[in-house]
Amino acid sequence: MKEIEKKLQFRNIKPTSMRLLVYKVLKKKQKAISLYEIEQEFDNVDRSTIFRTLKTFQTKYLIHSVDDGTGAVKYALCDDDCTCSLNDLHVHFLCNKCGQTFCFKEVPVPIPKLPEDFSFESANFVVKGICSTCK
């Protein structure tokens, strides 16, 4: 338990009870999940509180977000040493069957050759298909 508090403190986030709860949900899921999904995990927690918690987490590089095209942004825990820079970019996978979104942290985003004078700053690469469970 202290474990989680340390993780937050390491990222300069005051470990309030709400934040610990949200963190635990993200930890438990081990996937990228939406604000709505997090909300469903609780009985009486306000959406905007979760929303602001996620913003805080993201600013401090505790989590990153993915837009998988389903309409809702999804969030997942970063690795301990993540700074959400180019090196930390990885491929995400949306299962067309179950709708779950996976972090493929071991699959880096390939950097394609761009036309002259277009610079690369970041990227969102979402692969869609069928996941191993739904196969």
Place this chain on the structure above:
Amino acid sequence: MKEIEKKLQFRNIKPTSMRLLVYKVLKKKQKAISLYEIEQEFDNVDRSTIFRTLKTFQTKYLIHSVDDGTGAVKYALCDDDCTCSLNDLHVHFLCNKCGQTFCFKEVPVPIPKLPEDFSFESANFVVKGICSTCK
């Protein structure tokens, strides 16, 4: 002018005046643009009509869509021989400065090696940076 009508008919789309107008806007822009941007090009055209026009176009592979993370889906013309299959997938580029979204039709989406038992069906690859104009 007949030119455009033929393009629509070739895709089995009845070339109504609304549809010709929407097509012409997409043609003129030569970029991926949102429903809202298309709406702005006209004085008195209903949003839902444009919306349904785009759905029709997309179903018939006349256009494809990109979710670039800006909140609004963007649409761009397909090539004549496009069937929106794996071969037709290409990289899109969102300029962080001007917000415009470009189709890089000559840059195919790289297919990364996925973990065991995850299948590839399609992908959305959006690169973000500064475009050649904003540079």
Place this chain on the structure above:
DNA sequence: TAACTAATTGCAATACTGTTGCACTAGCTT
């Protein structure tokens, strides 16, 4: 041509996600 039919369009209402203002509270500091 008149009547009939199906597709298209316009208008209004709604859903869904994300975002903000503001008041209240809990916890820390002096």
Place this chain on the structure above:
DNA sequence: AAGCTAGTGCAACAGTATTGCAATTAGTTA
């Protein structure tokens, strides 16, 4: 204890996408 600050809850709002339904148009048949 009083004051200060970050965090929280509630409600309202914004932006985009989507739908129901009635009105219109285009095409077809008698």
